[in-house]
Amino acid sequence: MTSVPSRRFKRGWLETREYPVPADIPAALADLGLQVMRIIGDEANGKCPKHFERTGKEDRHPSWSCNTNTGVFNCFSCMYTGPFVQLVVDVLDISWDEAVEWVRQRGGIERVNKILGRGKYIDELLEEQAVQIFTEADLALYTTPPLEARRKRGLTEASCKYYGILWDKSRDMWITPIRDRNGKLLGWQEKNERVFKNRPFSIEKSKTLFGFHQFEGGTAILLESPLDCARLHSVGVKGAVSSYGAAVSDWQMQLLFEYADLIILALDNDRDGWKAAQQLKQRYRGMGRRLAFYNYGASDAKDAGDQSGDEIRFGVDHRLSPLRVRFSE
Numbered sequence: 001m002t003s004v005p006s007r008r009f010k011r012g013w014l015e016t017r018e019y020p021v022p023a024d025i026p027a028a029l030a031d032l033g034l035q036v037m038r039i040i041g042d043e044a045n046g047k048c049p050k051h052f053e054r055t056g057k058e059d060r061h062p063s064w065s066c067n068t069n070t071g072v073f074n075c076f077s078c079m080y081t082g083p084f085v086q087l088v089v090d091v092l093d094i095s096w097d098e099a100v101e102w103v104r105q106r107g108g109i110e111r112v113n114k115i116l117g118r119g120k121y122i123d124e125l126l127e128e129q130a131v132q133i134f135t136e137a138d139l140a141l142y143t144t145p146p147l148e149a150r151r152k153r154g155l156t157e158a159s160c161k162y163y164g165i166l167w168d169k170s171r172d173m174w175i176t177p178i179r180d181r182n183g184k185l186l187g188w189q190e191k192n193e194r195v196f197k198n199r200p201f202s203i204e205k206s207k208t209l210f211g212f213h214q215f216e217g218g219t220a221i222l223l224e225s226p227l228d229c230a231r232l233h234s235v236g237v238k239g240a241v242s243s244y245g246a247a248v249s250d251w252q253m254q255l256l257f258e259y260a261d262l263i264i265l266a267l268d269n270d271r272d273g274w275k276a277a278q279q280l281k282q283r284y285r286g287m288g289r290r291l292a293f294y295n296y297g298a299s300d301a302k303d304a305g306d307q308s309g310d311e312i313r314f315g316v317d318h319r320l321s322p323l324r325v326r327f328s329e
């Protein structure tokens with residue numbers, strides 16, 4: 001049985017979002033700091049700007065191209081694709097509205113109609129899953145993660161079930177549902193050793209908190225990876241939630257301050273994780289005793305999910321107060 005999720009598109013979506021395209025796309029790519037290596041026909045080729053983030057490897061060959069008429073970009077290696085505004089959002093790390101404004105300032109507005117006028121093109125864009133709607137019925141195609149996969153990460157079946165973590169048998173991928181504050185399914189993350197994808201592509205993770213619906217109050221432990229929440233649960237540590245990365249949003253922190261007595265920040269044990277933790281320490285200086293930091297001790301594990309049960313319990317039990325914690329470079 002093949003388990004390809006059915007494609008359901010939200011009608012009327014086009015009215016709610018705009019897709020301006022810059023007048024001069026190669027110039028706009030340069031403004032974004034992206035190097036165009038060659039232009040063949042109407043495709044500008046270069047190195048994929050999101051390749052490392054999505055695959056863990058640099059794009060050594062120019063796998064990525066951007067159409068100089070439509071602004072649609074695509075990496076044939078990691079499938080990073082979308083409309084030009086999405087590229088601006090990702091590269092500059094700004095909101096969709098800000099990105100639309102950024103493109104408009106580059107003479108984009110008059111080309112909106114041209115793009116929207118081509119029904120087929122828009123269908124293709126939808127087909128590229130930028131705006132797919134994901135439903136619970138789609139999730140029903142996925143199964144309980146198999147023993148081999150769970151064993152590699154030290155996850156029990158009960159913990160996967162607790163967090164609603166699933167498995168795509170046809171592609172050997174972890175499926176981690178993303179829900180809004182009220183529990184409504186927004187999409188999910190797909191992950192294996194090589195690929196890491198959000199579906200839909202443009203999902204706003206900063207307004208969601210993985211594990212929030214399982215959280216029973218008391219101490220929350222904030223991790224980067226959703227799968228690591230299940231790892232903590234598997235060794236008997238409750239209250240793990242995930243921000244889906246080192247970029248913890250104010251929305252996520254405020255939700256936690258609202259529902260948790262204590263937040264233990266357990267971001268990754270690497271440069272990005274330390275930097276993010278340091279910034280959060282400063283940003284929430286006034287929260288004093290309600291904020292603490294996971295204690296990695298002398299461990300060089302890349303994150304809490306890679307640690308043993310004893311190490312995880314140590315990290316939580318011997319958490320550090322903001323006054324005591326130091327982040328090395």
Ligand SMILES: [Zn+2]
Pocket residue numbers: 048049050051054059063064075076077078079080
């Ligand atoms: Zn790529």
